Amino acid sequence: MAIDSQPQVPQEPVQSPQTLFQQLDRYKGRAGATYSLLPFRFLALDATRFLLTNFTGELLVLPKEVVRLFVHHRLPIHSDIYYRLKSRHFLIDGDSTVPVDLLAAKYRTKQAALSQFTSLFMLVTTLRCNQSCVYCQVSGRSENEHRFDMTEPVADAAVDFMFRSPSSLIKVEFQGGEPLLHFDLVKHIVRSVEQRNASAHRDIEFVIATNLSRLTEEVIHFCRDHNVYFSTSLDGPCDLHNRNRPSFGHGSYKDVVSGIRRVQDTLGPQRISALMTSTRASLQRPREIVDEYVHQGFSSIVLRTLHPYGRAAVLGTGIGYSIDEWLQFYREALRYILELNSQGIVLREATAVLLLRKILTPWATRYVDLQSPAGIGIAGIVINYDGNVYCSDEARMLAEMGDQKFLMGDILSDQYKGIMLSEALLSPLEETLTECMPQCSDCGIQPYCGSDPVRHYRSQGDMVGFKPASDFCKMHLGLVKHLVRLLEDEPAAAKILRTWI
Amino acid sequence: MDNSQEGCLICSVSEWEMIFELDPAIYRLSAIKKAAYKFADRFHIQLLTSDSGWIKALLKSKAAVENSKAMAGDFCNEVLDQELREVVAEDTRLIRDLLLRQAFSATSLIDAFGDDSDYHTDPKCILRSALSSPIRVDNTAR
Numbered sequence: 001m002a003i004d005s006q007p008q009v010p011q012e013p014v015q016s017p018q019t020l021f022q023q024l025d026r027y028k029g030r031a032g033a034t035y036s037l038l039p040f041r042f043l044a045l046d047a048t049r050f051l052l053t054n055f056t057g058e059l060l061v062l063p064k065e066v067v068r069l070f071v072h073h074r075l076p077i078h079s080d081i082y083y084r085l086k087s088r089h090f091l092i093d094g095d096s097t098v099p100v101d102l103l104a105a106k107y108r109t110k111q112a113a114l115s116q117f118t119s120l121f122m123l124v125t126t127l128r129c130n131q132s133c134v135y136c137q138v139s140g141r142s143e144n145e146h147r148f149d150m151t152e153p154v155a156d157a158a159v160d161f162m163f164r165s166p167s168s169l170i171k172v173e174f175q176g177g178e179p180l181l182h183f184d185l186v187k188h189i190v191r192s193v194e195q196r197n198a199s200a201h202r203d204i205e206f207v208i209a210t211n212l213s214r215l216t217e218e219v220i221h222f223c224r225d226h227n228v229y230f231s232t233s234l235d236g237p238c239d240l241h242n243r244n245r246p247s248f249g250h251g252s253y254k255d256v257v258s259g260i261r262r263v264q265d266t267l268g269p270q271r272i273s274a275l276m277t278s279t280r281a282s283l284q285r286p287r288e289i290v291d292e293y294v295h296q297g298f299s300s301i302v303l304r305t306l307h308p309y310g311r312a313a314v315l316g317t318g319i320g321y322s323i324d325e326w327l328q329f330y331r332e333a334l335r336y337i338l339e340l341n342s343q344g345i346v347l348r349e350a351t352a353v354l355l356l357r358k359i360l361t362p363w364a365t366r367y368v369d370l371q372s373p374a375g376i377g378i379a380g381i382v383i384n385y386d387g388n389v390y391c392s393d394e395a396r397m398l399a400e401m402g403d404q405k406f407l408m409g410d411i412l413s414d415q416y417k418g419i420m421l422s423e424a425l426l427s428p429l430e431e432t433l434t435e436c437m438p439q440c441s442d443c444g445i446q447p448y449c450g451s452d453p454v455r456h457y458r459s460q461g462d463m464v465g466f467k468p469a470s471d472f473c474k475m476h477l478g479l480v481k482h483l484v485r486l487l488e489d490e491p492a493a494a495k496i497l498r499t500w501i
Numbered sequence: 502m503d504n505s506q507e508g509c510l511i512c513s514v515s516e517w518e519m520i521f522e523l524d525p526a527i528y529r530l531s532a533i534k535k536a537a538y539k540f541a542d543r544f545h546i547q548l549l550t551s552d553s554g555w556i557k558a559l560l561k562s563k564a565a566v567e568n569s570k571a572m573a574g575d576f577c578n579e580v581l582d583q584e585l586r587e588v589v590a591e592d593t594r595l596i597r598d599l600l601l602r603q604a605f606s607a608t609s610l611i612d613a614f615g616d617d618s619d620y621h622t623d624p625k626c627i628l629r630s631a632l633s634s635p636i637r638v639d640n641t642a643r
């Protein structure tokens with residue numbers, strides 16, 4: 001015990017250091033003389049350095065030889081590296097249990113989002129669409145095929161279902177097809193949710209994922225009055241966008257930029273965001289794509305790969321590319337974005353922001369693709385136009401291709417409990433924890449990565465996936481390594497990246 | 502061969518095949534298996550026990566390898582890294598379990614008395630001591 005209950009009155013006014021303090025030898029057996037490892041993972045960042053992450057995702061980059069000395073308990077104590085390892089909880093020394101307690105608290109914080117359960121509800125209000133994108137992941141139906149519209153009974157059951165979730169946040173995302181082709185149902189759902197929430201008191205967010213071609217005054221006024229956000233697609237300059245996203249009879253670029261401007265002018269720039277999907281034609285034009293986003297007044301851009309579903313899967317050879325090629329494109333685009341930032345132009349790349357938050361902050365993110373357990377079902381869930389419930393948007397896309405592997409149930413006939421406890425959800429969750437999967441369990445970026453059983457099932461025929469050949473794995477390794485190199489080796493870039501979180 | 506390292510002999514290398522012998526006193530079988538797994542997208546793998554008791558790894562390439570010597574060196578490095586991971590895993594197994602239990606336990610497993618008692622009762626006599634006497638750090642209690 002460190003407290004003495006008896007008063008201590010000095011007997012001599014002045015004492016020498018030798019009498020005041022214990023001899024140095026006394027402390028050799030205490031903190032710092034020996035140390036114990038705390039759990040951590042690592043991977044090679046390059047030929048000479050390891051990237052190390054501890055139990056909760058604290059990051060260090062160290063020479064390989066130093067790591068070997070450290071692991072074999074031969075690291076000199078009281079060196080700078082020793083203290084860096086100690087302060088970031090890679091080692092523990094002395095007899096303090098505080099680091100263990102802190103690590104446990106940090107780990108609990110990282111996992112806290114799990115207790116919130118499902119907060120994102122993606123409602124496919126219609127499969128009808130007025131565009132014919134080359135990479136369409138859901139193979140949209142033509143405008144007059146109304147049998148692919150969600151009905152009011154399905155919508156009402158979906159609203160009931162949402163409020164069964166314990167989450168304090170309910171985010172409703174209207175998807176398609178083109179949801180504005182069935183805007184009456186969107187309005188019905190928004191009003192129903194608001195009505196229910198008058199007594200439920202959740203935080204509610206609405207987002208419409210739209211190509212903006214049917215943006216009318218009525219839509220704008222309704223979205224203004226009900227705090228609905230817009231998410232759209234902008235693939236780059238006019239010719240590239242029109243090539244990727246043709247509309248019947250003409251290109252769609254004019255409609256989308258006009259719609260973006262109207263939303264920005266009437267509702268404010270924060271009410272609309274955009275993302276781009278990369279095709280082979282995009283890869284040579286990173287600067288032009290970034291410039292287009294700046295020109296359209298965006299402060300954020302999402303650089304996305306193709307997903308192996310829908311038309312992208314069928315026509316893959318024409319528009320596809322390797323992950324290495326895409327990573328090269330990403331690095332060039334990010335380099336240019338950083339260059340613009342250094343000139344005072346504010347633009348953030350959203351994937352980098354997500355990963356940087358994981359790397360540099362103690363907080364969890366709710367991004368469905370980068371969670372373990374996987375975010376499918378328990379972070380986001382899809383209710384299709386016909387009432388089928390899927391554990392992710394990709395699972396719905398797979399169903400459109402004829403594979404109902406991840407069908408969790410029917411919103412009209414199944415109960416909440418039955419849907420959430422269906423094998424279509426529980427099996428992939430249980431089998432694909434990154435803490436347990438081959439290669440993932442030892443991977444240095446495990447705290448920043450996640451599990452995507454649907455994508456691995458689609459691309460490799462196995463939910464766990466064979467990681468040495470996984471594009472998902474290769475992409476996230478490439479992204480994280482690149483960001484860590486920028487943080488470590490390029491102070492000017494690191495300074496900008498740290499402002500993005 | 503040049504790229505061999507202690508306990509990991511490169512017996513032969515060609516554009517279609519690499520053969521290694523690994524000392525089980527230096528490399529655990531689990532480390533060798535994990536290293537082999539990382540190469541399984543490009544190679545068919547066989548692991549055998551040789552007459553000497555060392556572990557023989559046969560990697561047959563699925564397509565001709567351009568720089569096979571460098572690839573062989575990469576395999577040796579991978580085994581070394583995987584062995585290091587095994588050391589860390591073994592060394593930290595107990596504390597990892599404790600951390601997970603502590604993270605999700607309703608009761609502190611590290612200092613249940615100190616963490617879970619009601620501070621009003623001053624179970625460690627902190628307030629009483631502070632009021633009644635100056636605080637002295639006691640080095641002998643460690």
